[in-house]
Amino acid sequence: MPQFNDTELTAAVIDSFEETPDPRAKFLLQELVKSLHEYVRKTDLTFEEWEYAIDFLTRTGQKCTPIRQEFILLSDVLGVSMLVDAVNHREREGATETTVLGPFYVGEHKQMPHGTDISANLPGERMFVQSRVTDLKGKPLAGVPVDVWHADDDGFYDSQKASYATQGPSSRARFVTDADGRFFFRTILPCSYPIPTDGPVGEMILQTRRHPMRPAHVHFLANARGYEPLITHVFIDGDKYLDSDVVFGVKNDLIAKIEKRTDAVMPDGKPATTPWHLMTYEFHMKPGQGTAPQPLGVKATEDA
């Protein structure tokens, strides 16, 4: 019968995955075992700490719903999401920088006409966003669906609110680029906001004396056939949390200067009734393959 001391045990567990048919899955699992076991040995993890971890992971899973993904949030605040992003985007070749998907993507958005005000009349300073999608040589890419989403003036995404089920999306839409690669829309200026602190991940952030804030930004997800899906944010220049984003998502090239405007008309020729902001940002896509991410909440088909 096997009698394991702690290193023999590790070897036995690694060996148990030897018949895994898929070589990549086998590699990932065997490395996972090595990594987990090294962690336990290095930290001399106590039984109580192990219990805490089991309970923390369980609560994290149970906090997930079709519109909330607490495990992505955990990955985000531990810098894992940005690291996965980094190791998969080592060579940008002039393409727009990428950043985290975040936990508030809820799947393909509803397409809206250019110029739509997506803010659902929520309070906030008005903003006009104009953008263009091109390849690496500046050639416009037409017909590209671009999903956009951002937090409202009170710091919440639509999907975090009880009203989401009945009133539907706000500050969330899809635009499809025109023949010149352009798309534009109206919304409100997003503000910096805390990640949700009513779950295990937010609890950990507060208990470890980290602040839970993300600098203001708008999410963009562009998905063009023949190009790598582009998952990124545009950050609002001047935000006080740009250098301490709780999910480590800021890159200099993704910070946009927002112009304050008082013109009576907006760039699409329609009237402006109040002072407004103008965000201008171009996206440059890299040739490649890939499918856009699916939302990662609990699937409706799960029996949970």
Next chain:
Amino acid sequence: MPQFNDTELTAAVIDSFEETPDPRAKFLLQELVKSLHEYVRKTDLTFEEWEYAIDFLTRTGQKCTPIRQEFILLSDVLGVSMLVDAVNHREREGATETTVLGPFYVGEHKQMPHGTDISANLPGERMFVQSRVTDLKGKPLAGVPVDVWHADDDGFYDSQKASYATQGPSSRARFVTDADGRFFFRTILPCSYPIPTDGPVGEMILQTRRHPMRPAHVHFLANARGYEPLITHVFIDGDKYLDSDVVFGVKNDLIAKIEKRTDAVMPDGKPATTPWHLMTYEFHMKPGQGTAPQPLGVKATEDA
């Protein structure tokens, strides 16, 4: 503004936990970040693989209920539970060997009189279990509560069955040692059984071509004031899965020879109507502190 390449990112995440008030929590979190990041870098984890992991962990959390703990099962099949056991029990000094708690402990059991048949008349070969609890010098320990639980003849624990809510426990009880440190009870001979394969962990075991079986055993959890809680199994000698337990829990000293008996009376003087088995095993407890584990299902007070 910070611009992270992949190694600078890791340093920034480690630094973000610098103000953690509890030094042990700080150490555990910073080592966790190092370990997770090393794993992502070493494996060049793809976005799709990260998505798979997020979804797997979410499904694992969602599979947990007050009487099912899928994360403990994950820890068990990855050998993590046995490793935590190993690093916390390096010096046994003659104390009984420990092994995994497993996912089917449901908290303090109902105390029953010595000799009780705990099998609730389920089919199976009859077994009489006689045991004694002592300190390391063989001095009997009186008044020690010992929780026992085991799978039935069909390979399931009571808590896995729909009938559990209405009919209550079977093959699960608590006995309190008498003045001589003894306790004894009647039950059925447990058999080897598969871990649950209807959840993400069982799926992984089948997809990686591991078998899901555990060799037959009875769980014991003894908790005496002034002694380390003793969490262990006694395995049935001769089981075909003793050398390939899916959770790596077997230790030679925990394997008991079960005697086949045809005596007309059992050790407590009461009649035996069929041939029966006799399990005899003594537990030796090590002085120390510690509280017995709580059941780790989803707490009833959770909002999930």
